[in-house]
Amino acid sequence: MNGTFYVIGVGPGDPELLTLKALRLLASCQTLVVPKGHEDGNSTALAIIEKVVPLAGKEIIEIHFPMKKIRMSAAPDPDVDAAWRRAADTVISHLRTGHNVAFPTLGDPAIYSTGFYTCQTLLELAPESRTVIVPGVSAIGACAASAGVPLCQGDDMMAVIPATFDNERLTEVLNSFQTIVLMKVHRVMDRIVRLLTEQGLLDHAVLIERTSQDTERIIHDLTTVRQDELHYFSSIIVRRR
Amino acid sequence: MNGTFYVIGVGPGDPELLTLKALRLLASCQTLVVPKGHEDGNSTALAIIEKVVPLAGKEIIEIHFPMKKIRMSAAPDPDVDAAWRRAADTVISHLRTGHNVAFPTLGDPAIYSTGFYTCQTLLELAPESRTVIVPGVSAIGACAASAGVPLCQGDDMMAVIPATFDNERLTEVLNSFQTIVLMKVHRVMDRIVRLLTEQGLLDHAVLIERTSQDTERIIHDLTTVRQDELHYFSSIIVRRR
Structure with missing residues (x-):
């Protein structure tokens, strides 16, 4: 070989x-x-x-x-x-x-x-x-760059978690990290928007769809997004700062 | 302008x-x-x-x-x-x-x-x-590639945390994520090795120094590392799988 x-x-x-x-x-x-x-x-x-x-x-x-x-x-x-x-x-x-x-x-x-x-x-x-x-440029880094949101600064901690976890686990992570990257949000978007609203984090979240591609969308008001139209390449960055 | x-x-x-x-x-x-x-x-x-x-x-x-x-x-x-x-x-x-x-x-x-x-x-x-x-290739992705250790697969969750946090916080994160990337370990290496030993995670950890550079070192036995010789560009990946 x-x-x-x-x-x-x-x-x-x-x-x-x-x-x-x-x-x-x-x-x-x-x-x-x-x-x-x-x-x-x-x-x-x-x-x-x-x-x-x-x-x-x-x-x-x-x-x-x-x-x-x-x-x-x-x-x-x-x-x-x-x-x-x-x-x-x-x-x-x-x-x-x-x-x-x-x-x-x-x-x-x-x-x-x-x-x-x-x-x-x-x-x-x-x-x-x-x-x-x-190694290559990650979707996570590209999403942060497009949205102009840093992932970690100073003594920040970041968590990367599939959005498909249950609300209890998501809430725990959302409340103990400065930055949370929610991956694979396209099928659970409605639930995630409700959860972020409940946790008072809606204004701290940004959705990036098809990052770095010509068809990229950066969406700051997550309540305007229809779950059934979201592409598979969609992530949400929640940043508490 | x-x-x-x-x-x-x-x-x-x-x-x-x-x-x-x-x-x-x-x-x-x-x-x-x-x-x-x-x-x-x-x-x-x-x-x-x-x-x-x-x-x-x-x-x-x-x-x-x-x-x-x-x-x-x-x-x-x-x-x-x-x-x-x-x-x-x-x-x-x-x-x-x-x-x-x-x-x-x-x-x-x-x-x-x-x-x-x-x-x-x-x-x-x-x-x-x-x-x-x-966006660029992150040190985190490069460390994972060099060490041949994935950061996230399937429904894994990853945390990125400066190693300078206190042991209580570090232990909490080490026990609730599949992958933990400890950044900036060079000044606290001895404490981190003791902590990973206590938590039974020493065999799950790998240290990557100067990732991707000609002088890169991949160290699997963390007990062999002298803290005072470590370069600033040093990270530890802990993977529970």
């Missing part, structure tokens, strides 16, 4: 938020394994990189990762687990031929990314593999 | 972790205001960008920001406040001549950066100013 597997953070959407390192490695790898959320859809990661990386002549393998909820305390959904294994098997077969393989992943690989699961599955199946994680 | 003020995240140290956007804006701005931590020292941000950005002919203004503790609940130290004002005044005088000004800042601007304070001070002094924050 001579090849190296690169999991590469490509940032939140704007192709200009790729790093020089991501650009160099994506350009130099012959094989790209790219994730997509819908069987018949397109890969968002591929759509980002094709604007800045020359892809002609490369082998591009799209792999469908079902968008199902993952609970870390339970065994993964069989379809999700199968996708990780399929991706890892594909990568391993290419590494064995001596080729390097790149796996572009949205945002930063360490934050809720398909790339990290694939890398971990690969290392379980073939522990001798050489893997490299290349 | 025609110019725009760009606060630009330049990543954690490896010049290749600059984004394409950072590179373009730093190359196009005639004036660069760069922070440095010691009056007689060099700017780390400048040392990073000079490897990839052509600087010949640019006006480079170094401003000393004293490295003093900032408590958000108290008024800032007068020396620190004076530095923010000095930086903001300098930027404003350049913007008024119609020039764009870039302020490169380490890591991501939203996470404990001098750039964000300067931007806020500038907007207080001259609210009509046009400012743009350009």
Whole structure:
């Protein structure tokens, strides 16, 4: 096994938020394994990189990762687990031929990314593999930049939490941190707006949808948002200062 | 006032972790205001960008920001406040001549950066100013990538907290999150090692010093580290999984 597997953070959407390192490695790898959320859809990661990386002549393998909820305390959904294994098997077969393989992943690989699961599955199946994680601009940092809201200053503490947690847990976190980033808000927006109102935090919250993309929206009055129209790429930053 | 003020995240140290956007804006701005931590020292941000950005002919203004503790609940130290004002005044005088000004800042601007304070001070002094924050690769994401440890997966929650908090607060956070990133550990390392040992978390912790730089160290056995030799750029990731 001579090849190296690169999991590469490509940032939140704007192709200009790729790093020089991501650009160099994506350009130099012959094989790209790219994730997509819908069987018949397109890969968002591929759509980002094709604007800045020359892809002609490369082998591009799209792999469908079902968008199902993952609970870390339970065994993964069989379809999700199968996708990780399929991706890892594909990568391993290419590494064995001596080729390097790149796996572009949205945002930063360490934050809720398909790339990290694939890398971990690969290392379980073939522990001798050489893997490299290349950090990228996170959606969290991009949301903060767009909204002009700092995440941490001085002795601030920040919590990042999926908005799908129950109100009790959310309230506890909302009340003990200066900055709270609520991820994956699109399906629970109505409940979150009620909770933030109850906690007197509505004026401290800002919603960022599709951060860094041309269609980005920054919404300060959360009561104006219809839950059913929100894109999957939506986060709320609550800042108590 | 025609110019725009760009606060630009330049990543954690490896010049290749600059984004394409950072590179373009730093190359196009005639004036660069760069922070440095010691009056007689060099700017780390400048040392990073000079490897990839052509600087010949640019006006480079170094401003000393004293490295003093900032408590958000108290008024800032007068020396620190004076530095923010000095930086903001300098930027404003350049913007008024119609020039764009870039302020490169380490890591991501939203996470404990001098750039964000300067931007806020500038907007207080001259609210009509046009400012743009350009996100960068955070030290947190780079640490996770180097150590091969994810920050969040599935329904994980992450907390980012300065290690200088008291043990009671730290213990509370350590016990209620899956991932805890302890920042600024270099002066309190011995206490943190004792605390992690008491909490049975020593085997779940990894220290990353100077992430992404040539001199990076990844240390899994924290008991081998001498506090007095640790660099300022040191973080610990504790992951309970």
